[in-house]
Amino acid sequence: xxxxxxxxxxxxxxxxxxxxxxxxxxxxxxxxxxxxxxxxxxxxxxxxxxxxxxxxxxxxxxxxxxxxxxxxxxxxxxxxxxxxxxxxxxxxxxxxxxxxxxxxxxxxxxxxxxxxxxxxxxxxxxxxxxxxxxxxxxxxxxxxxxxxxxxxxxxxxxxxxxxxxxxxxxxxxxxxxxxxxxxxxxx
Amino acid sequence: xxxxxxxxxxxxxxxxxxxxxxxxxxxxxxxxxxxxxxxxxxxxxxxxxxxxxxxxxxxxxxxxxxxxxxxxxxxxxxxxxxxxxxxxxxxxxxxxxxxxxxxxxxxxxx
Numbered sequence: 001x002x003x004x005x006x007x008x009x010x011x012x013x014x015x016x017x018x019x020x021x022x023x024x025x026x027x028x029x030x031x032x033x034x035x036x037x038x039x040x041x042x043x044x045x046x047x048x049x050x051x052x053x054x055x056x057x058x059x060x061x062x063x064x065x066x067x068x069x070x071x072x073x074x075x076x077x078x079x080x081x082x083x084x085x086x087x088x089x090x091x092x093x094x095x096x097x098x099x100x101x102x103x104x105x106x107x108x109x110x111x112x113x114x115x116x117x118x119x120x121x122x123x124x125x126x127x128x129x130x131x132x133x134x135x136x137x138x139x140x141x142x143x144x145x146x147x148x149x150x151x152x153x154x155x156x157x158x159x160x161x162x163x164x165x166x167x168x169x170x171x172x173x174x175x176x177x178x179x180x181x182x183x184x185x186x187x
Numbered sequence: 188x189x190x191x192x193x194x195x196x197x198x199x200x201x202x203x204x205x206x207x208x209x210x211x212x213x214x215x216x217x218x219x220x221x222x223x224x225x226x227x228x229x230x231x232x233x234x235x236x237x238x239x240x241x242x243x244x245x246x247x248x249x250x251x252x253x254x255x256x257x258x259x260x261x262x263x264x265x266x267x268x269x270x271x272x273x274x275x276x277x278x279x280x281x282x283x284x285x286x287x288x289x290x291x292x293x294x295x296x297x
Contacts, residue, residue, distance in 0.1 A: 033261050058235055062235060070240070
C-alpha cells in the first residue's frame with residue numbers, strides 16, 4: 001500500500017511534471033494571499049501587508065526548489081537536468097562534440113571487430129551435435145600432419161571414437177591458419 | 188513576533204504537522220499557525236520547511252491534499268490526515284515519549 005502510494009507519486013512527478021509544478025505554484029501563491037489577508041485583518045495597510053507577507057514567505061522560487069528536492073524521484077529530475085545541460089554544452093562546441101563522437105565510434109567499432117574475431121575463432125563451438133566431445137588427433141612424432149592412408153588406418157583401427165573424419169586446411173591470404181589433423185567423436 | 192528560534196529535530200516537524208491535523212483539515216498557513224499555537228509560540232515553521240515536509244508526507248501517504256475554499260473565499264490547498272497518517276502519529280508520539288524521557292534522564296544524571 002505504502003509502496004503503491006510512493007510509486008504513484010514518483011510516476012506523477014516524472015510524467016506529469018507540468019501539473020505538479022502548476023499545483024505547487026498555485027499553492028504558494030494562495031499561501032501568499034492568505035498571509036496578506038491575515039496581515040490586513042491585523043490592521044496593516046494593504047501595501048505594508050503585501051510586503052510583510054513576501055518577507056515571511058521568503059522567496060517563492062527558493063521554497064519551490066526546497067519542495068522539488070524533497071519529492072520522490074528528485075534524483076531523476078536532476079539527472080534529466082544534467083542531461084539537458086550536457087546536450088546544450090555539446091551543441092555549443094560542435095568541434096569537441098564531433099571529436100568525442102568519432103573517438104567513441106572508433107573505440108566501439110574496434111571492440112566489436114575484435115570480439116567478432118574472438119567469437120568466431122575461440123568462443124563458438126563447432127556446428128555439430130555434442131561439439132564438446134569432438135577431439136583433434138595428432139601424431140606423437142613427425143609433425144602435425146597425417147596423410148590420407150594414415151587417416152584411413154586410424155579410422156579402421158578406431159575403437160575409442162564413434163566416428164573419425166579428416167579435414168584439410170587451405171592456406172590463403174584471408175583464411176586463418178590452424179593446425180590440421182583428423183578429428184573424431186568419442187563413443 | 189520575536190518568538191525564540193528553536194530549531195526542530197529531524198522528524199519532529201512531521202510529528203507536529205500530524206498532531207496539528209488531528210483537529211481537522213487545514214491549509215499550509217493554518218497548519219503553521221496551529222503549530223505556533225499548540226507549541227506556545229515556540230515553533231514558527233517557515234514555508235521553506237513546511238511545504239517540503241507537507242509534500243513529502245503526502246507522497247508517504249500520511250496526509251492527502253485537495254483544493255478548497257478558504258475562510259475568506261480564496262482557493263487554498265487543504266491537507267487532511269489519512270489512516271496511515273494516524274498510525275504514523277501514534278508511532279511517532281511513542282517514539283518521541285521515549286526520546287524525551289531518555290534525554291530527561293540523561294540530564295538528571297550527575
